Amino acid sequence: MWKQYSGMRYYLAPLEGITTYIYRNAYHSCFAPMDKYFTPFLVPHTKKGFSARELKEILPEHNEGLYLVPQILSNDAEGFLQTVKKLERFGYKEVNLNLGCPSKTVVSKHRGSGFLAKPEELECFLDKIYSEAESEISIKTRIGKFLPEEFEGLLKIYNKYPVKELIIHPRVQQDFYKNVPRLEVFEEAVRESKNPLCYNGDIFKIGDYEKIRGKFPEVQAVMIGRGIIGNPGLLEEIKGEDAADAGRLKAFHDRILEDYTALGLGDKNVLFKMKEIWCYMGGLFSGGGRLLKKIKKAERIIDYKTAADDIFAQYFMRQ
Numbered sequence: 001m002w003k004q005y006s007g008m009r010y011y012l013a014p015l016e017g018i019t020t021y022i023y024r025n026a027y028h029s030c031f032a033p034m035d036k037y038f039t040p041f042l043v044p045h046t047k048k049g050f051s052a053r054e055l056k057e058i059l060p061e062h063n064e065g066l067y068l069v070p071q072i073l074s075n076d077a078e079g080f081l082q083t084v085k086k087l088e089r090f091g092y093k094e095v096n097l098n099l100g101c102p103s104k105t106v107v108s109k110h111r112g113s114g115f116l117a118k119p120e121e122l123e124c125f126l127d128k129i130y131s132e133a134e135s136e137i138s139i140k141t142r143i144g145k146f147l148p149e150e151f152e153g154l155l156k157i158y159n160k161y162p163v164k165e166l167i168i169h170p171r172v173q174q175d176f177y178k179n180v181p182r183l184e185v186f187e188e189a190v191r192e193s194k195n196p197l198c199y200n201g202d203i204f205k206i207g208d209y210e211k212i213r214g215k216f217p218e219v220q221a222v223m224i225g226r227g228i229i230g231n232p233g234l235l236e237e238i239k240g241e242d243a244a245d246a247g248r249l250k251a252f253h254d255r256i257l258e259d260y261t262a263l264g265l266g267d268k269n270v271l272f273k274m275k276e277i278w279c280y281m282g283g284l285f286s287g288g289g290r291l292l293k294k295i296k297k298a299e300r301i302i303d304y305k306t307a308a309d310d311i312f313a314q315y316f317m318r319q
Helices: 021-030 052-058 077-088 112-117 119-132 148-158 183-192 206-215 226-230 234-238 246-262 267-284 289-297 301-314
Strands: 009-012 036-038 094-099 136-142 166-169 197-200 221-224
Touching: 021 246, 077 094, 077 119, 094 112, 112 119, 112 136, 119 148, 136 148, 148 183, 166 183, 183 197, 206 234, 221 226, 226 234, 226 267, 246 267, 246 301, 267 289, 267 301, 289 301
Parallel strands: 009 036, 009 221, 094 136, 136 166, 166 197, 197 221
Antiparallel strands: none
16 A cells, blocks of 8 residues: 555656556556556547557556546647547546647647747637537646746736646747756746646656655645656656665566567567667666666667566666
8 A cells, every 4th residue: 555645646748769658558457557547649530540659658458557648749629629529428527728839840730849939829729629528638848948938928817718727838939858847937826826736847856856845745746757667666756665676676677678569569669669668667776787788789678677577686776
């Protein structure tokens, strides 16, 4: 039984290609469960249903016991609303609008954080989806495209609507993941937002979390992405539990590997997914550089597994 903390909620941020249903289920079984999980973004298809990949992510039988919120990437209100209706047929009553993705390919189409540069169009979009959707809609947003000063106007727009939750990553699009989160802008949101807030950005260790909690005690939710992928036991540490040892990390890793292998994707595709995880999680193992190189270079699952087994057996976690 994990310790219960009054009012505080924890969410796993979506990372494209990493936080798949395979990853979410392994995490939920092996570590302190999140209060909410979010799918990597879905892009509306106005003339057809979900793709096979998208369907695997949202099927209820692939997410049993998880509170899953589908995330939608769109600047087209009709497409967004059609996707919401499709999701309602699967039993979803909450969706999330992605206004945070900083990817150039997304932003060039004025989606994600690129939509923030068009506040008048954004307001028309929000008018329509909030007036017509039956599902609750939360928003994940950055604070602007170019300058943090953009957020004042954006927040006035958000305040016009019954946003289920406003999840703020306090960087502008052009920061990508560089520089530091602009906490003074998040503080403005704490003062002025009419909607519930969730903080997201650069929570990699207990001290990062405690800094946010200390500065913004009113905020009752945090979303963590790269910090959890890098250290799946981080939430337990935040909750006062012991750090995850190499044995439990190995069990978690092995379940993901086995579940991807069972899909029959082939060695190349399975290894691509596993190596993405190691780009984050490899930092936990001090002195394992030689084996991390073997993991990176492995072309067959059998060679990859030997290197992974060795690194779990030989190296302690960094504290």
